[in-house]
Amino acid sequence: MSSKSIWQVDTAFKEFPKLQETKQTEVCIVGAGLTGITAAYLLSKKGMKVILLEADQVLSGVTGHTTAKVTAQHGMIYAELIETIGKEKAKQYYQAMQEAMHFIKNEITENRIDCNYEEQDAFLYTNDDAYLSQLEKEAEAYKALDIPGELITEMPLQIPSKQALKMKGQAQFHPLKYLQFMLEEAVKNGTEVYEQTVAMTLEYNRRSTVITKDEHRVTCDYLIAATQFPYIDHQGLYFAKMYAEQSYIVSGKWTGDYPGGMYINVENPTRSIRTAKLNNKDTYLLVGGENHRSGVSLDEKLCYENLKEFAKEQFDIDDISYQWSAQDFTTLDKMPYIGPITKGDPSIFVATGYRKWGMTNGTIAAKIIADTITENNENPYKELFSPARFSSKPMLKNLFSFNMEVATELIKGKLDFPASRDIDELEVGEAAITTVKGGRVGVYKDKEDKLHVLDTTCTHLGCEVNWNSADRTWDCPCHGSRYHYDGEVMAGPAKEPLRKVSLDD
Known part of the structure; x- marks a missing residue:
């Protein structure tokens, strides 16, 4: 089975x-996913010189693994936003998602992009x-914010449900076919794209200089960190203001x-449902869910099995x-961080914390940042998503709870003394x-019978990593x-690999 x-x-790129x-x-963008490619497309259309860096292959990250719902229905969010940030800002959030949806639809229509676009409730x-x-x-929040929707007791799809909230239109x-067009257009406009190029650090004087793993340099007027987790923190403390969740499809x-x-349910375990066309011919059902905090010790293979059983x-x-x-990643107030990485760095931008709703959040992020660079900061949603915002009601509470869980995991990992095992008995895979x-190590046997022995201490801040049996990570x-x-390293905030351990005396 394909992973x-x-x-x-x-899609072939x-x-x-x-x-x-x-x-x-002029602009260096790190991360060739939806946000990075859309930003490159918008900026290159304005005549700006852009370099796009990708650590792996373009669209090999989160964008390539999405369910690709183009929607403003982001789970049970609007009642919570009204309570935590107020009705006006909650409505702005909805309007921002609507703008992202309209942008995607307009680009597809005007450029006749063949990407299986379908309007769905x-x-x-x-x-x-x-x-x-x-x-x-x-549903009451929808009414308060003028969101078209209605409560119903029977859905078109016949699955067990007692009630549903419908958001129309x-x-x-197909996200990669859509972005394939945008990438090709950006390249035609002069954007330079480099794959297998890992951005590691940043030097900042009057201009920013991205330094790669191979010690090459890209100096730029503006830097956009469009990676899932900002590859630079620059005193933004993003690792303390977000948590990571894993989900399966x-x-x-x-x-x-x-x-x-x-469709998506509101209780746990999550079940997300849609269809998709493969090769513009066969219809496939996508069933997603089984969300959990990343890195927790559990049997990830069981997550897939539960989804298969549901299907x-x-x-x-x-x-x-x-x-x-x-x-x-999810932020402290469940809205993404989009904009200057800190108040003191107006030329360095981040876009992160999409909470699994990256099609609309990632699109509006690209528009906000591109407008900030080219339109003298003229974007109505700039302040709403600013990484410098602070809403005390949800943020203080979640800052404490997020980091209490981190402390718990750190302590638990350091107190874990696994029993010694004869690693020669490991099966392939x-x-x-x-x-x-005397040290905690992780051992994996690959298909060539080679043992990979690693210190399990995360190179970011020293927590102990766990084995993900489904993804082999x-x-x-x-x-x-x-x-x-x-x-x-496959995904940050860590930058350095796990330390290899020798079995020799």
């Missing part, structure tokens, strides 16, 4: 070179009596007529062709946490860093 997403299987020299440009539903009052409260699409062929709609029970789909996972020379439960089974 690539249905989008990645269905041009390969781009690795950066091999020092460069100068979105449904928040529950089959649990305990959540009915919360769903009704969310949302959409879904399975996909199998749908036979018969699909009644339409995109079988509810839709009689037992042939699952694709499965993949995604990680995303199996990993274990054991003790070697080492994941940190504190701040969401992820490492390949050989210890190389």
Whole structure:
């Protein structure tokens, strides 16, 4: 079974070179996902010189692993936003998502992008009596904010539910086909793209200089950190203001007529449902969910099995062709951080904390940053999403709870003394946490029978990583860093690989 997403299987991208020299440009963008590519597209259309750096391959990260719902229905959010930041700002949030949706639709229509764009209604539903009052409260928030929606007792898709909240006129699409067009246009406009180029550090004088892992330099007037977690913190303390969550998706062929709609429940475990076309022909059902804090010690394979069981029970789909996972970050007040990394750095931008709603959040992020650079700060949503904002009601509470969990995981990891195990007995593809020379290590046996032995101490702030059996990665439960089974960094905030441990005396 493919571990690539249905989008990645269905899209072939041009390969781009690795950066091999020092460069100068007006704008350097780190991260070739939806935000980075959209920003490059917008800025290059304005005639700006742009360099786009990607640590792996373009669209190999979160954007390539999304469910790609183009919607302003971001779970149970609007009643909470009214309570925590007020009605005016909650309405601004909805309007920002609407603007992002209109931008995507207009680009697709005007440029005739073949990306399976379909308008669909979105449904928040529950089959649990305990959540009915919360769903009704969310419906009241819709009315207060003039959001088109209605409470219903029967959905088009016949699955167990007691009540649902419908948001009309949302959409879904093939994200990589959409972004393939934008990337090609950005390149035509002069954007330089470099893959396999890892941005490591930043020097800042009058201009910013990005220094890569191979010690090449890109000097720029403006820097956009469009990575899932900002590759630079620059005193922004983003690791303390967000937490990482892992989620999973399975996909199998749908036979018969699909009644339409995109669906997500409000209780746990999460179940997210939509369809997608593969090769513009076959219809596939996507079932997502099983969210959990990244890096916690559990059997991730069971998450996939639970989703497969749901697809079988509810839709009689037992042939699952694709499965993949995604990680995303949630901020203190559940709204993304978009804008200057700190108040003192107006030329360095971040865009992060999309809470799994990256199609609209990522698009509005690109627009806000591009407008700030080219339109003299003229964007109505700049202050709403500013990383410098502070709303004491939700933020203080969550700052404390987030970091209490980090402290708990840190202590738990340091008090974990795993039993010694004969690592020669490991099967191919199996990993274990054991003790070697008195230290906690992680061991993985690859398909060539080679053992990869690593110190399990995360190189970010010293928490102990755990093995993710589904993705074959080492994941940190504190701040969401992820490492390949050989210890190389896959996702930050960590920058350095896990330390290799020798088994020799």
